[in-house]
Amino acid sequence: MPVQDTSRRNPRCGERLLAARAGQTMDMAPDRATLASLRAPPLRLPADRSRSAPWETASAAHRSPVPVTRPTPRRPADGRLDSGVDMATQSSGVRRIVSAFKAGFAAATESVAAPASRHRRRVALTEQHRLHFDLLCKAMDDPALTAVLDTYETEIPLDKQRQFLFANALYINALHFHRIGAMSRGELYGHLRVMGQNQVFRDYWEATRHHRKSLPVTSEEYALGLMMDDLIQELTDSDSDEWWVVGEPPDEPE
Template sequence: MASKEPAERIIEQMLGTSFPEASYSAIREASLAVCDVGLRRAPTLADAVAFERRFRHRLLPEESGPPDGTTAAAASEEEEESAARATPRRSLRWPPSRRREEQRVQAESREARRHSALLAAGQRNGELLARALEDPELADTIYTGEDDVPPGKKRQFLFVRAMYNSIVLAWMTGAMAWDELHGRMRVLMRQPVAREYWLATQPERASMPSGNDEARVASLVDLIVSDFEDDAEEWWAVGEPPRD
């Protein structure tokens, strides 16, 4: 078993990391209190309740001041026994630095899960489009506008769709900035067949909820296509990089 002195230092470091807003004297006294109980005998719930009453307001200084000692001293023996039997609960109020850190970690975790789901969906969509390009019967199941689109034109439309989806996915996962997305879409829509696909599939986007990411990109491409239709010769000058 480790000696008492190293154990005190380790517990002191643990408390200092967990309660960065607390003073050193409070951390030191709390670590000694933990060692006095934990190194001598098996701690009980009553020990935990007593520790919480003694140090909660000193380790979490953001909370209101310590409870009235006179009132605590006057508590009945029955209340003390009830508190000892109750499972101590950790305070929900944290120092600002720890609260901000937990919020940051949670936000990063949510964003990582979102990116993972987007990439998985994009991969599945790409695989389906690849199969449709190889099999005309599968290609007929994907909307490309009018029913009488020739097979060769339909394959071109499917390839444009795959390119468009790839650019959108890169932007949605953070691999591409908004102005770069604008440039990539402008190059894609330079091709007449890409603009033809975009106009043919307009009904597909008519019911798209406004305000989401795909709707923002679709609105951007609508403007690019409109600009090309007005002046397609000087394609490099079409459109201005929009604000994100």
């Protein structure tokens, strides 16, 4: 039986057949698809305004042409926000704090160590003075030991040598009290002036002049020896009976 062309009698049926031939199913094809709609390009829907950038508003007049970006704080691995200060700046600050602490600690240590150092020096000087005096006492008691200290340029009798040893003990004793701070230079000058009044002491001082030449010129004992030289010279040249006012006490060293 011949197949009848039903598309001529039913145009709507023919359009559906054409749509099926184009790869569409009867369910997906539109109800009123035409030949023109099949050939037309797919429609593009307008952009969804609801997905616009956060800075855009419903009114176009208030839209910002350039989005404002703000720096986001860095978050290290431990979860704390980065303060923005780099490690070099932090290290520099730490070094300054450590340096200030060390300087303060050194100053405090020095202030504490200074009295201790002076105390050790006084102890050492006292021990040295005690030993020196013991040796002088032994030399004065034993003529054989007195001969060991006979370093004079001229011949000195034994008894005179013993007197010189005792004069030396008096002089060294006064210097010792000055060195440990128990006697000022002015007080030392007064004691030496009393010693210089004695002729035996003046003879001892003259006989031991070459001994003091071996001292360093920068030492305190050398300076005190020069002071004693001047004092004895002034006492010798003075014709005043008031010997206790002879000479001028030196200024205290700084």
